[in-house]
Amino acid sequence: MTSAEADAPAVLRTEAITKVYRTGAVAVQALRGVSLALAEGDLVVLLGASGSGKSTLLNILGGLDRPTEGQVWFREQNLTTLSDSELTLYRRAHVGFVFQFYNLVPSLTARENVALVTEIATAPMRPEEALDRVGLGARLNHFPAELSGGEQQRVAIARAIAKRPGLLLCDEPTGALDSATGITVLEALVEVNRDLGAATVLITHNAAIQAIADRVITMADGRIAGDSRNAVPLRPAQVSW
Numbered sequence: 258m259t260s261a262e263a264d265a266p267a268v269l270r271t272e273a274i275t276k277v278y279r280t281g282a283v284a285v286q287a288l289r290g291v292s293l294a295l296a297e298g299d300l301v302v303l304l305g306a307s308g309s310g311k312s313t314l315l316n317i318l319g320g321l322d323r324p325t326e327g328q329v330w331f332r333e334q335n336l337t338t339l340s341d342s343e344l345t346l347y348r349r350a351h352v353g354f355v356f357q358f359y360n361l362v363p364s365l366t367a368r369e370n371v372a373l374v375t376e377i378a379t380a381p382m383r384p385e386e387a388l389d390r391v392g393l394g395a396r397l398n399h400f401p402a403e404l405s406g407g408e409q410q411r412v413a414i415a416r417a418i419a420k421r422p423g424l425l426l427c428d429e430p431t432g433a434l435d436s437a438t439g440i441t442v443l444e445a446l447v448e449v450n451r452d453l454g455a456a457t458v459l460i461t462h463n464a465a466i467q468a469i470a471d472r473v474i475t476m477a478d479g480r481i482a483g484d485s486r487n488a489v490p491l492r493p494a495q496v497s498w
């Protein structure tokens with residue numbers, strides 16, 4: 258364990274989680290025993306081949322799904338024992354999600370899309386502040402169709418961070434973007450990770466992106482196959498792909 262890991266408390270811990278998906282007679286073992294502690298504020302890049310269990314793990318960390326076996330703790334709270342409605346409250350209070358496709362409401366402006374979340378959060382930032390943090394302070398009243406793909410993804414990031422989540426979970430956030438646009442989206446993610454201190458997990462197929470991480474976790478066949486730290490993470494603009 259490095260000194261950074263020893264110093265920072267874990268925001269999230271899993272112990273020996275497994276996940277089996279059953280469809281009729283077919284069982285798919287997506288996770289085969291994952292034990293992991295995420296430090297507060299860490300930026301983690303999660304790599305691994307298609308089907309290795311990355312999204313399954315992320316969905317369990319975020320309370321979108323439950324493990325078949327094993328335990329998950331957010332700070333002192335054991336998520337595995339929560340009812341469905343308690344798990345929804347956990348997500349609403351503590352987890353920001355960013356997916357490959359932005360899932361914005363087309364009939365609402367950027368500000369209104371972010372306000373959907375801030376209206377039900379406990380101590381949110383104003384939608385204007387969240388959009389300002391991702392460089393869209395001048396596009397508050399624009400509809401998704403009036404924004405580029407990268408700008409729409411930054412609205413989705415503003416929506417995810419406006420509740421000041423302890424955890425920011427991103428599944429292929431640059432998967433639909435060209436590399437220059439992807440860099441602007443990663444810059445926005447890194448900045449909110451550093452400024453707000455949300456532990457951030459970023460799934461990507463693009464191995465070059467691992468250079469921006471504090472910690473790089475690689476999955477293979479439902480298990481953690483690699484786990485290392487970058488002494489000096491690069492800025493997204495320093496990464497080329």
Ligand SMILES: Nc1ncnc2c1ncn2[C@@H]1O[C@H](COP(=O)(O)OP(=O)(O)OP(=O)(O)O)[C@@H](O)[C@H]1O
Nearest residue numbers: 278280285287305306307308309310311312313314
């Ligand atoms: N809802 C589901 N029902 C049945 N099997 C599933 C389901 N979701 C995922 N799987 C299976 O679980 C395994 C892990 O899937 P997962 O989506 O976690 O992989 P991944 O690493 O995110 O892959 P990718 O890089 O392609 O997104 C795969 O074999 C997949 O087919």
Ligand SMILES: [Mg+2]
Nearest residue numbers: 311312313428
């Ligand atoms: Mg996936």
